Amino acid sequence: MFIGLDLGTSGLKGVLIDGGQAIRAEATAPLDVSRPHDGWSEQDPGSWLRAADRVMRELGSQADLSGVRGIGLSGHMHGATLLDAGHHVLRPCILWNDTRSHREAAELDADPRFREVTGNIVFPGFTAPKLAWVRNNEPEVFARTALVLLPKDYLRLWLTGDAVAEMSDAAGTSWLDTGRRDWDDGLLAATHLTRENMPRLVEGSEVSGVLRDDLAGQWHLPKGVVVAGGGGDNAASAVGVGVVKAGEAFVSLGTSGVLFAASDAYQPDAASAVHTFCHALPKTWHQMGVILAATDALNWFGRVVERKPAQLTAELGELQAPGRTLFLPYLGGERTPHNDAAVRGSFLHLDHATDRASMTRAVLEGVTHAFRDSFDALIGTGTRIERLIAVGGGSRSDYWVKAIATSLGMPIQIPAAGDYGGAFGAARLGMMAATGAGAEVATAPQIARSIEPDMNLAPAFAEAHARYRDAYAALKGRA
Template sequence: MYLGLDLGTSGLKGILLDDDQRVVAETTAPLTNERPHDGWSEQAPESWIAAAEAVFAELGAKADLSGLKGIGLSGQMHGATLLDSADKVLRPCILWNDTRSAEEAAELDGNPAFRKLTGNIVFPGFTAPKLAWVKRHEPEIFEKVAKVLLPKDYLRLWLTGEYVGEMSDAAGTAWLNVETRDWADELLAATDLSRAHMPRLVEGSEVSGTLRGELAAKYGIPAGVVVAGGGGDNAASAVGMGVVKAGQAFVSLGTSGVLFAASDAYQPDAASAVHTFAHALPGTWHQMGVILAAADALNWFAGIAGAPASELTGSLGDLKAPGRTLFLPYLGGERTPHNDAKVRGAFLGLDHGADRAALTRAVLEGVTFALADCAEALQGTGTSIDRLIAVGGGSRSDYWLKAIATALDMPVELPEAGDFGGAYGAARLGLMAATGAGTEIATPPAIARTIEPEAGLTQAFKDTHDRYRAAYGAIRSV
């Protein structure tokens, strides 16, 4: 068996696969994050360990872990987990959706070496500006920093006792030379850090270490089980869905929204605000358009409306032409294509007809148009997408998927029942590390059905997307 652990923002998921990549057991331990100030988002790394212990215990109750051969890790990207020389956590982890370091990010981005070596804008959510913020605002903590780890790599430290990262996650720090797949000393020095502060790097399908003996004994796992490098959450999800070659792509409707395209070449275009990162497999890269609030925006509105998100979307019926009301989903700033940490969301064009259903449609359409912005940005880099696989909690809404297919004017495919996301991809990477298997095992899932664009509404969505783009310009200074 092979275990995949996916450390997300809202929970740690574990999946066990057998030798035929069939799911044997799965479970999730919930997590919470804190927002002590506007634009802040933090999580206690200790809670990740408690969640991992719960996941191991639950999986052990569902399956015999004595047959475990490999473990893979997936995780939320960009988080700054700061350790002192005794591996003590110095402060809560600053998460991917934290935008407090906008000023520091702009300063680092003003150094041309960052875009040249990373192929990306230095976004406020990336790790490097977070360290610059800590140095400026919490200098007593910065002075004690001995190691900087990404969230899943802190979990790896608990599992193996090793400081190890991998390429796809490291690409989101703004310290990695994404083309050569190595730490860039010049960029580390720009934030008063060095290689000594960083974990060593492996590819996602390589062995990063072995499970510590006491953990193996505690959970009935054989000694010497290997732990793979793993991947950042989206790269691991791509491995789970078989999106590993040029031309393959997926759309993720999770807390954030992602339009992900695999590539066999390094082809950055930093000015587009498209992310160009190393993939979790050797010799491959990927590009992403990223929006900060997708299902997160729907869940926010569901809280306001006092009804579950599934109830709001399930009662919408057939796809309709967008109405007068617009929703801009910038609840905590935006990445692609705006790189704007300060912009905030808005409802525009409200009238007496804007009932709960109309506002629900506006929220789904707003996220859809943000993804259409990402698609245009990706096309501007020369990346071609003609169909998408849909994943994430938001993909349960046919209305939403029909809106995305229509706005992007391309088919959206739904996999057969099953979870092919980060935990599944992590387990596949664990299988590769344990057995030496290659990318041939990263096959796409069987497609249950395909949602085609609604041809009669394509123009209406295009026209409303034009209004949506104009609305961003109107609210950015509010």
Template sequence: MYLGLDLGTSGLKAVLIDDNQTLCAEATAPLSVTRPQSGWSEQNPADWLAAAEAVMSELAGQHDLKGLRAIGLSGQMHGATLLDAAGDVLRPCMLWNDTRSHRQAASLDDDPKWRDISGNIVFPGFTAPKVAWVRENEPEVWQKMRKVLLPKDYLRLWLIGEAVSEMSDAAGTSWLDTGRRDWSDALLEASALTREHMPRLVEGSQVSGVLRDTLAARWGLPKGVIVAGGAGDNAAAAVGMGVVKPGQAFISLGTSGVLFAASPAYQPDAPSAVHTFCHALPNTWHQMGVILACTDALNWFANLVGSDAKSLTQNLGALAAPSETLFLPYLGGERTPHNDAAARGAFLGLGHATDQTAGTRAVLEGVSFAFKDCYDALRGTGTQINSLVAVGGGSLSDYWLNILATLLDMPIDVPKAGDFGGAFGAARLAQMAANDAGPELAVAPDTDHTIFPNPVLSEAFRAGHAQYRAAYRALKETL
């Protein structure tokens, strides 16, 4: 059996599979986010360990774990978990959607070597500018800091007793030479750091270490359970969805939104604000367009009108042309294609006829327009997308997927019921590590149904997207 642990923003999910990749058991434990100031987003790493204890206890109540061979890890990217010489946490972890370090990010990005080596813009959400912020604003923490770990790799440290990371997650720090798949001494030096501050690197499908005997005994596991390198959440989801070959892509409608395409070669285009990262498998890379508020925007609107996302989206009827109401989903800045931490959301074109349904449609359309921006940016780099699979909570809405299929002019496959996300991908990586296997284990899930573009409305949505783009430019100059 193989276990996948996915450390997300809102919870830790565990998935247990057998040799045939059949689901044997699953468990979740919730996590909360604190926002002490505008633009800040933090979690206490101790809560991650407590969540891991909770899911392991729940799994043990569902299934005999004595046959477990390997554990794979997936996790939210870009977080800065800072440790002292004793391995103790120095401050709450600054998460992927924490944008307080936008000035530090801009300063680093002004030096061409960051894009040249890492292959990416230094975004405010990445790890390096967060550590630069700590250096400038929390000198007492900076002086004590001896190790910087990503969230899932702090969990790994607890599991195996060693600081280890892997290529896909490390690529989101800004310190990785993404083409060479190794830490960049030049970029670390520019941050006043050395390799001693960094974890050891492995590939996602390789062994990173062995579970500590004390944990194995407490959870009823055999000795010698290996822990695979794993992956950042999106690369792990790609392994779970079978998106590992050129031309394959998925669209994730989660808290944030991701358009992810596998690539056989390193082909960065930093000015496009497309993320070019290592994939979880050796000698493969991927590109992503990322929007910061996807279902997050829908949930925000649901709270605003005193409802919930499911109720808002379940009775929208047949796809209609974009409404007069326009929504910009930049609730906490935006990445692709704007790299604009200061951008904020807006409703435009409000009128007496704008009711709850019109507002809901506007939110779905606005987020979809943001995905269209990502799609255009990826295609602009030369990336080919031949197939597209939907994943994430927002993919439960066929209305939303109809908008996206029409905007992108591409069919979207919806998998049969099942969770093929980060936890499942992490379990597959554990299986690869335990059996010295490769991408042949990452097959695509069976398709339940396919959403096709609506050619009758394609021009109306193209026009709506053009209006959306113009609104961003106008508001950027005004606010």
């Protein structure tokens, strides 16, 4: 049996799968995010360890863990977890959706080496500019920083005692030579760091270490359980839904929104703000467009009107043509295609007829238009998308998925009942590491149904998307 642990922004999830990849147990522990200032987003790394212990004990209460052979890890990317020489945490982790380092990001991005080597823009959410911000604003913390880890890799350090990262997550730091799959000494030096400050690198399907004996005893696991390299949350999710070959893609409606396409070659186009990263499997890469607020936008609106998101979407009925009201879902800035940390969300064209349902539709449509932006950017780089699967909590809304299918002009497949997200993909990577299996493990899930685009509404969605792009341009023009 194999365990996958997925460290998400709002919770840590664990799944237990057997040799046939059937889920035998699952558990979740919630996590909190601190936002002490505008644009800041932080988390206590100690809470990840407590959540993992809770999840492991819950899995053990549901199933016998004595046959576990491997553990895989998945987690939210880009977070800066800073440790001293004794591996003590120096400050709260600065998360992926934190935009405080936008000035530092712009300064690093002005150095042409970063785009040339990493294949990506230096976004404010990436790890390198966060370290530059710490050096500028918390010099005493920077001076004591001996090791920089990504969030899931701090969890790994606790599990195994080994400081290790893997390629898919490391590609989001702005320090990795994404084509060569290795740290770049020149980029590290640009932020006053060296390889000594970085973890060892492995592929996601490789063994990164062995579970500590004391933890194995506490959780009733056998000794010698291997811990796989794992993957960043999106790469692990791709392994979970079998998106591992060129032409395969998924759209993720989670806290953030992602349009992810697998690639069998390294083909960056940094200027498009498309992310080009290593995949969690050897000799594979992926490209993706990222929206910083997807279900996060609907959750925000739900808090404002005091309704649960499921209640809001249940009020909508069948898909309608977009109304005049627009919503720009830039609650904390935006990545693809704008690379704009300062922009903020807006409702436009509200009038006396605007009600809660029409505002809900505008929120869903705004995120849909943002996905269309990412789709156009990916296609513009030459990326092929022939099969598209929906994952994430927002994919439970047929209205939302149909809106996205209509805007993109292609069907979207819905997996059959089951969790095929980051935790499941991490468990598959744990299976690969423990057994020596390869990409053949990452099969596509059974598809329950396909949501087809409504081509009668396609022109209306295209017109609304054009107005959405014009609204962003006008907003930038007034800034």
